[in-house]
Amino acid sequence: MTTFALIGAALAQALPGMRELGRGGRASAAGPPPLSTAPEEKDTMKIQLTTDTGRFEATLNDSAAARDFAGLLPLTLTLSDYVGTEKVSDLPRKLSTAGSPSGAAATAGDLTYYAPWGNLAIFYKNFHHSDGLVKIGELASGIEQFARPDGDFEVTITAAD
Known part of the structure; x- marks a missing residue:
């Protein structure tokens, strides 16, 4: 297995949807939720x-x-x-x-x-x-x-x- 293949395999396991991209498919919609950009509320x-x-x-x-x-x-x-x-x-x-x-x-x-x-x-x-x-x-x-x-x-x- 080449270095690029090893990196690709590691990324495919670490990032949902990457496996499909590596095969020329579309990225899966599943995965971690997006980070919130809403301001954090403070206790008052x-x-x-x-x-x-x-x-x-x-x-x-x-x-x-x-x-x-x-x-x-x-x-x-x-x-x-x-x-x-x-x-x-x-x-x-x-x-x-x-x-x-x-x-x-x-x-x-x-x-x-x-x-x-x-x-x-x-x-x-x-x-x-x-x-x-x-x-x-x-x-x-x-x-x-x-x-x-x-x-x-x-x-x-x-x-x-």
Whole structure:
């Protein structure tokens, strides 16, 4: 048996339909299913943020920091304004950032964790890339309520019903 014949025989056994092609026939329709090109769905978690002005929906992403944050819920925090761009509050403990990028830019509505300080930051304005910033989720509504300039306020964060 020649080298080409050996390779052909190996391919015929490994790839369905190749045997028919080798004999001048048509490839069999049978074989492994095609690879899916659909985007892979990630696990997310719906949460609620409740302030004195209402209840707002948000979604946590599937990052290690977001999963760690979810483990702290329910949680009541006092939010303070920081540089006219975000509301921040210290968390009871540091969160895991395993597998997270070294930093991120923020968009209005982003829920983030600022690893160097160990705090939650809710952005009501866009913000440039910052080392140590990890996006953990986003608000679905109510961002204007977090932009209010009237000082500190409490927020209670819970898992959505």
